[in-house]
Structures are given as structure tokens and as C-alpha cells.
Amino acid sequence: MASETTSQLTTGVFFVHSCPKALAPHLEWALARAVGSSVSFDWTPQPILKGSVRAEFAWSGPVGTATAVASSVRGWEQLRFEISEDATASTDGGRWLHTPGLGIFHMQTDVAGNAVVSEDRLRYAMDLAGGDHQMLRQELRLVLGQAWDEELETFRQAGDGDGADVLWLHRAG
Incomplete structure (x- = not known):
């Protein structure tokens, strides 16, 4: 019986919302190691944070x-x-968000890009909140990564319409 040696392929997008200009080449090198092929980004200035650049691919x-x-x-x-x-x-699927102040956040996503929250995580939030609706609201905001989205939104909007091209990376399994 032969074992399957090919990996299932998928796609995604990597948004660098802000990176110190001096760190940009190091980020490209780190990413190249992670994806297994060389990369070169089309960096554009990040208008929200002087001395920073942004890219997406x-x-x-x-x-x-x-x-x-x-x-x-x-x-x-x-x-x-x-x-x-x-x-x-x-x-x-999945979505990872990172900010300097909050660190990293991960959530699973379905085929439509919606957050997938486990039954156990929802039960934990309800148990923790008890009958306190405000606490339940706070826990659900945490489950959905709302603080990360709020912090990144300004940086996302700063890149809208700036003409940045999307670079496609391909890696064979």
C-alpha cells in the first residue's frame, strides 16, 4: 500500500500593516525560510507610522x-x-493577527471566512460570565479577536487605495 506524499494545497494573504523600514529585508528572509522560496515585497510607506513600510501578498x-x-x-x-x-x-482555514501591544491572536475560519468558535469555548465564556451580560460580551469580544481588529483597522484603511500590488507566492508541496 503506497502512502500519499503530496500535501493538500491552499491559498491565503499576508498583510504586513507596519514594519520598520530597516527590518523589511529581514522579514523577507524569514518569510522565505517559512515558505521555502525567495520572496521580494513591493514595500510602500505606511502613512500612519513614520519610518514604517507596508506590503501585502x-x-x-x-x-x-x-x-x-x-x-x-x-x-x-x-x-x-x-x-x-x-x-x-x-x-x-485560519487567521492570525499580531500587534505590538496585544501579541498574536489566532482563530479558525470556515470556507466563507467566518470565525469558527468551539462549543467548549462558548460554554467557558458563559460559565465565566455567569449572569453578567457585560462580562459575556467582553468574553465574546476576546473570542473573536475584536481588540486586534480594532487596533489594525486604522493601518488597514491607510493602505486602501494606495495602489499596492499583490504578489503571489507559489510553493509546491
Whole structure:
């Protein structure tokens, strides 16, 4: 019986919302190690944070590529980034968000990009909140990564309409 040696492929997008200009080449090197091929970003200035640049690119590769990318840059405290990995027919997708003040956040996503929250996590939030509706609201905001989204939104909007091209990365399994 032969074992399957090919990995299931997926796609995603890596958004670098802010990176100190001096750190940009190091980020490209780290990402190249994570995806297994050289990369070169089209960096544009990040108008929100002087001396910072931003970039975005779409990628394709084996399931788990986004995990490898997020892991390779998660300790880089000056970065603001998000990376998504699309769901496949047999795997959930994911979304990783990072800000200097909050650290890293991860959530599973379905084929439509919606957050997938486990029953156990919802029960924990309800148990923790008891009958306190405000506390339940606070726990659900945490489950959905709302603080990360709020902090990144200004940086996302700063890049809207700036003409930045999307660079596609491809990696064979």
C-alpha cells in the first residue's frame, strides 16, 4: 500500500500593516525560510507610522503554510500583521493577527471566512460570565479577536487605495 506524499494545497494573504523600514529585508528572509522560496515585497510607506513600510501578498502552498509564517515572525514585536489561510474541502482555514501591544491572536475560519468558535469555548465564556451580560460580551469580544481588529483597522484603511500590488507566492508541496 503506497502512502500519499503530496500535501493538500491552499491559498491565503499576508498583510504586513507596519514594519520598520530597516527590518523589511529581514522579514523577507524569514518569510522565505517559512515558505521555502525567495520572496521580494513591493514595500510602500505606511502613512500612519513614520519610518514604517507596508506590503501585502497572496500566497499558495501546503496547508499549514500560514502557521509556519505566523510562527516565524510572532516574536517580532515591532510588526503589525495579519495572515489568512483559506479553508479546503477537508481542513478549516485560519487567521492570525499580531500587534505590538496585544501579541498574536489566532482563530479558525470556515470556507466563507467566518470565525469558527468551539462549543467548549462558548460554554467557558458563559460559565465565566455567569449572569453578567457585560462580562459575556467582553468574553465574546476576546473570542473573536475584536481588540486586534480594532487596533489594525486604522493601518488597514491607510493602505486602501494606495495602489499596492499583490504578489503571489507559489510553493509546491
